[in-house]
Amino acid sequence: MLIPILIFDGINITSTLIDFGTFTLIYLIIALTVNLEFGYAGVPNFGKVLFVAGGGLMAGSLSFYLMAYILNIHSTVLLADQFLFHGQMSTALANDPLLNFGIFLFMVVSGGLIGALFGFLASYPAIRLREDYLGMLLLAAGEFFLIFTQSYTPITDGTDGINIPDVLFFTGNQPELREVWLLGILAVFALGTFLYCERVARSPLGRTLRAMRDNEAAAEALGKNNTTLRRNVLIVGSAISGIAGVLVVIQAAYISPTTFTRIFYTFYPFVIVILGGAANNYGVLLGAISFEGIYDIITNVQVYVGAHNIVLPIDLNAVTPIAIGVLVIVFLYWRPKGLLSERATLTLKKYDLAKILQLVRNKEGAASQKQLQNQTEKPSVEDSEGSDHAPSKAD
């Protein structure tokens, strides 16, 4: 397979587009889980990075040890000599496409399970708390996990990181082909997540979640178990986040706690949800695309500047997060509901609903005409008065 490489004025357009697609899809998956937890269920998970990094780092680390086990590498200095072993692993993977798939499957499954486990553990104190305490606790837990992995060497060799087996190694020496394969895998996962979230949103479960978000006491009065619901949402969201973490790790074929930061995997997904619109999966899709678009434009300006040796007075690396931070505050101020706001979910198809509405209207119309004929000279004063007063009271 041949992929055309377009280079325009120092900017590699092909790789930019591939990058754009890759990160849009990764962020889409994570942001969809944020939307599921925060948008629908009202559980603000400010420790998202804990679950993404947990899934990614642990599964990546496990895959490294698994490969070492498969290849019968018994070494006390496994991590110190990782480059040597990484070479052996790469040859083994290049010779056996099935092994690639096996390791891939293993990583995804273990990432999901680890994410779910972390979600379960975090949910124990978390679901009993109010939003603000919950946010603080999860944020602190996420920070601690990152500090922990930086210091505890067996997982990722501290901040040095591990080159984990590259499950896309069968693509050989073509980096572009590898990226396209990756894009395909990501698209499958993103589509799956999107369909799942959309299905949940339209199901009775989705309505229950929104009811819990909007009025906890009322939902409980109607027999909904809020604690269990919250826990389940947190577990499912964390499991998907864990898988997203695995995909991040697969993309880089390298794990290090420095890859996962609070800005990238807690703040940006929230930015996407705020930009796109909470409790609206299409909004999140739009948010992910526009966020990554903005991000890539700034990055490419940087590349352009670098290519043309223009000296700017400021460091653009730090400008990106600042610009995005300002953007989100502006959005919170001017458009808190995001680009696409929450819609009433329709349980039936639009067409069917329209038909029913038409029928009802016809009936009503017929009935009111009859009424009018019966009481010809009595305009309904009460009705018009009532409808005039209602909105002012609500204000």
Next chain:
Amino acid sequence: MCVGLTVTYLTTKVPNFAHADFVTTGIYASASAYILWGLNSPFLGTPVGFIFGGITAVVMYLVVLRPLIRRGASLVMLMVATLAVDVIISQGVDLLFVEKIQSFYGRILGDKGYNFYTLYQLPDFTIYGEPALLFIGPAVLAGVGLSMYLLLNKTKFGIAMRAAIENANLAKTLGINVERVYLVSWFIAGGLAGLAGGLFAIAYTTQQNEASILIVSIFAGSVFGGLGSIYGAIIGGAIIGLGQVYITGSLVLFVSKYVSISAGSQINNFQGGIPLAIMIVTLLILPRGLTGMNWGELFRRNRS
């Protein structure tokens, strides 16, 4: 630090994720004052940290939070906003300090051994052979506690402040300028964080991402002491700080004695786990913190 967080929480009811960044601001402001003005001791730079921390906090409140609160943003929206401010400040520090200021300092000072990427521990003088911080730190804490007590209970402004915190609407009808009260509270909050930052720079080698590590301890201290009380925050902060140092210290001794020395030396890396553990336990057992508990009620119940 914890006092400040509690004050801001009390006034705006938002856990301020950017609070640790006020500390960073304080660290850099006081260190800059010390280095640029050639002060005798870095302790003299800490008031500058106080002022800069306070200004940062007031700006944040005026520019970001107040407009959002006026528009009726939800709690989670405000939390996201504080997260955004956290990102902006921490990256802003990156932007300002890493290259520009460093080269600026380099030009002015020549090489005095101060590198702003990792700000080395500033020199401390000694009292009776012990580092002075050992005495000044608790003294500052006591001073802060005392002055907060005096401010809140003995001055007219403090009473107005408490009234505004308790019930903003009622305070407004009584002619208290609630906005001004909030502004001053935010200034004090940010200022105390900045002051703590100034002291922190003397105690440890700091980096510009210090905030993300500190935030765990700050939240833990505030929650442990009880988010509803300023004195609770003082107690909580002191206990968390001491606990972090002493519990890890004793664990290191214990493990290296009974397990192995290498395992013992590893433990130091997990200091951050202790505040987190304390926070989780607090939230599960005493969700309102130490001072939120009704101790008198508890004793009475036990006696009967």
